[in-house]
Amino acid sequence: MNIRDQIKKDVRQTTDNLQLTTDELEVDLARTNDAKNGDFATNLAMKLAKQAKQNPTEIAKKLAGSLQKQGYIEKVEVAGPGFVNIFVKAEVWQKEVEKVLKETKDYGSNNLGKGKKARVEFVSANPTGPLHFGNARGGPLGDTLARVFEASGYKVLREYIHNDIGGQVQKLGETIANVAKGQKLEDQEYKGEYIKEIIEKIGDFKTPAEAGKLAVDMMLDETLKDCEAMGIKFDKVYPESGFVQSGDTERAIAELDKKGFIKEKDGARWFAPNDEFLKDRETVVVKTDGSYTYFSNDIAYHKIKFAEGDDLVVDIFGANHHGHVPRLQAVIKALGGDVSIFHVILYQWVRFKKGGEVIAMSKRSGNFVTAREVIEMVGSDAVRFFILMHDANSHIDFDLDLAREKSSKNPVFYVQYAHARISSIMAKEESRIAKGEIDYQLLATDYELNLIRKIARLPELVEDISQTFAVNALTTYATELADSFHKFYENCKVLDSQNEEMTRARLGLVGATRITLANTLNLLGISAPAKM
RNA sequence: GCGCCCGUAGCUUAAUGGAUAGAGCACUCCGCUUCGGACGGAGCGGUUGGGGGUUCGAGUCCCUCCGGGCGCACCA
Secondary structure (H helix, E strand, O other), rough: OHHHHHHHHHHHHHHOOOOOOOOOOOOOOEEEEOHHHHHHEOOOHHHHHHHHOOHHHHHHHHHHHHHHHOOOEEEEEOOOOOEEEEEEEHHHHHHHHHHHHHHHHHOOOOOOOOOOEEEOOOOOOOOOOOHHHHOOOOOHHHHHHHHHHHHHOOOOEEEEEEEOOEEEEHEEEEEEEHHHHOOHHOOOEEEEEEEHHHHHHHHEEEEEEEHHHHHHHHHOOOOHHHHHHHHOOOOOEEHHHHHOOOHHHHHHHHHHHHHHOEEOOOEEEEEEEHHHHHHHOOOOEOOOOOOOOHHHHHHHHHHHHOOOOOOEEEEEEEHHHHOOOHHHHHHHHHHHOOOHHHEEEEEEEEEEEEEEEEEEOOOOOOOOOOOOHHHHHHOHHHHHHHHHHOOOOEEEEEEEEEHHHHHHHHHHHHHHHHHHHHHHHHHHHHHHHOOOOHHHHHHHHHHHHHHHHHHOOOHHHHHHHHHHHHOHHHHHHHHHHHEEEHHHHOOOOOOOOHHHHHHHHHHHHOOOOOOHHHHHHHHHHOOOOOOO
């Protein structure tokens, strides 16, 4: 149990003892930004005050008085309108260093998902062209989320749907056939130099349909290569055509029909959920020509997702698909799935700037920035950090000139530099940690304790993200951790020939920092270099 | 017209409804006879797009207006 959980437990115990109900109230325990407010603070007294119609300060005082008796607590103060500020004894933090050194790679992980399964679908790019950088945003997001789930004990499936059938594939095939026959690119539905590249790569084909199929399968391979270049590997790729061929789509629609969710209209078949909330969500599943829409294949896919006993089903889509979300929720409900375990993360589009101007882009015009270009320009580490820095909900403006010219300004290097700096010391001196007991109570300056507090934050953060899915908190954390280290390093001399005990304690702390930094970078899918 | 997302310092942005809105870049100074200066320290820079409201407390929730992005297919 980490210290935060311990305090939460004790706070709840305290309110129970004081006969203040907390059943509906989460015990809110925040890390504080300011040392004078202690290590943790809770606003529980203010919330309880409202419920119990009492003075918040009085409640806070009772809470504080009771908490004070816990052995690990240094002091408890009541501040402001009723905050309870909790100061933890230094020895609690000092012990954390030993814990990190003992747990090494496992430091930061937890058991929230132990024995559970999660699946994350991401990227699933339109294969009619190269992977666009905007669409690549889903890659690091999904992969890091999967890593966080794994660190929380889940068994995770990374999955991808390959849209290898449908109208757009047909059109692409026609364009390829036309261009191969010598027609001009300008006259085609799909433009862009990559059409010529496709023709070179796929070789001979007999029909436009075959050309389309060859092309999208080739594009899939390319996209998966781009993902691999960012350290992303999928466990399973589902070709959309597979759902039709296996009969899964047909069976899924039949099941919906049997349950009364399919109706005929205008010669087509529609998914028509009959409950009030979903009244206007009617969508075509079978076209008048008898073929299935993408949506019906996605129904089959989600039926499979919910049939395999997962505890968490996550889809990561570009925000342009947001209209798709309520339909999927309706389908899952209609099929009897548990919507509460279904989460969709929508990420907003990335815009590109060049010379201060926003570049307009579309796949059909052939004018877009590919993931590959950007990865080659700035490297996988900088790309991942840049993407993961931002809340999925926020729009990103990506300045291509800046990325090209000043990629070393990317904060990822600040974090990696801290790791390299540490590695340099540890390379020579690491063995000294192992020589017998170390007195970590020697680590008593603010620089040292702040660094340890920050280190101890990782396990809390991983727990939080496995529930909020807000992976961007990891990059903020990585930067803060590096910052705490640099400040420590600037002010505390590690290797001191006059003081062997202190040297060993500080080496222990440096070692613990390296582990924590490396584990954080690993969650981000970013390398932790020993040299730069 | 209806719906979703965003608007925070010159730029890029952070902040489970909490305390003095936190960083990086840029700009101005300062710090290597000491473990990696890709670092540290100090400064400059904010009426969190405008206006109402809810709340003990709002960047965060509600309403409204403005600005930007994206959806509202027998496309995927």
